Amino acid sequence: HLDMIRFAYPYLLTLLIAVLIWLLLALRKRPAALVHSHASIMARIGGGRSGFWARLPLWMRAAALALVVLAVARPQLYNISREIPSSGVDIVLCLDTSGSMRALDFEVDGEHVDRLTAVKKVVTEFIRKREHDRLGLVVFGKDAYTQSPLTLDKGLLLTLVNDMQIGMAGDRTAIGSALAVGAKRLKELKAETKILILVTDGRNNYGTISPEAAAEAAHALGIKIYAIGVGGFGPAPFKVETPFGERVVHQQVDLDEDTLRQVADIGGGRYFRASDSKSL
Secondary structure, three states: OOEEEEOOOOHHHHHHHHHHHHHHHHOOOOOOOOOOOOOOHHHHHHOOOOHHHHHHHHHHHHHHHHHHHHHOOEEEEEEEOOOOOOOOOOEEEEEEEOHHHHOOOEEEEEEEOOHHEEEEEEHHHHHHHOOOOOOEEEEEEEOEEEEEEOOOHHHHHHHHHOOOOOOOOOOOOHHHHHHHHHHHHOOOOOOOOEEEEEEEEEOOOOOOOOOHHHHHHHHOEEEEEEEEOOOOOOEEEEEEOOOOEEEEEEEEOOOHHHHHHHHHOOOOOOOEEOOEEEEE
C-alpha cells in the first residue's frame, strides 16, 4: 500500500502558468521614477529600500495566487494497492547451519567452498525463481528457529540467506525440531500446496522430538516433505587450527540417509542426495 496525492481538477493547474507569466511581467516592469538632480538625497528620504524588500509584496501576491489555484484544484490524499499474483504454494526451507557444514567438499565458480556457502548460492537462485510463491526460512543446528515467516518479500529472504553463518544455531543437529518448527509455520495458513524442504548434512543428534514423529505431525497437517542430504561420499575436508597453523584434514561426516528417506516417505515427498553443487 502507498499513499499518493492527486487533484480532483488537475486541468486547473494550468492556471499556474498564468500566475508565472504575470509574475515575470511584473518583475520586468520598471518602477515609477522621479527625475531629480539630488537623487541620492531623495533615496535617503525614501528609506533606501533594497530591490528585494521593494518587490516582496509582489512575490507574496504571486504565492497567494498559486496557493489559491492549488486549493481550487482540490488536492486529495488517497491510497493505492497492488495485487501480487500467487500460485497458492507455500514453501518453508529448513536449512542446516551446524558445524559439519564447514566441510569443504563443494565447488562454486571453480573454488572450493564449505557446504553452507554452496547451499546459500543454490537457495538464492531458488528464491529468485519462485516469484509468486510465499517462502519462509527455518535455520537449525542444536536449536531450530524461524529466520523468516512466510513472505513474498524476496529481497528480505535473500538478505537473510546471505547473512546466514555456520554455527548460528549451534553445532549439533536437531532435525526433528527443525521439521516441527517448519510445520508450525505452515500449520494455520490456507494454501493449495504446503511444502517443507529439509536440507541437512548430518544425523539427528539433539532435540526432544524425533524426525519421524515430526514428519508424521507435518503429514497430518497436509504438508509435503522433501529431504536433501548434502555432502560428498567418503571423508570430507575440513580446515582446522594446529600448532603449526591452519591445516586441511579429512573427517567422516555421518549423513543419515535412511532417516531422511523415511522422513520424505512419511511426508509424501522424495529424498535427494546432493554430492556436489550441480546436483544440489
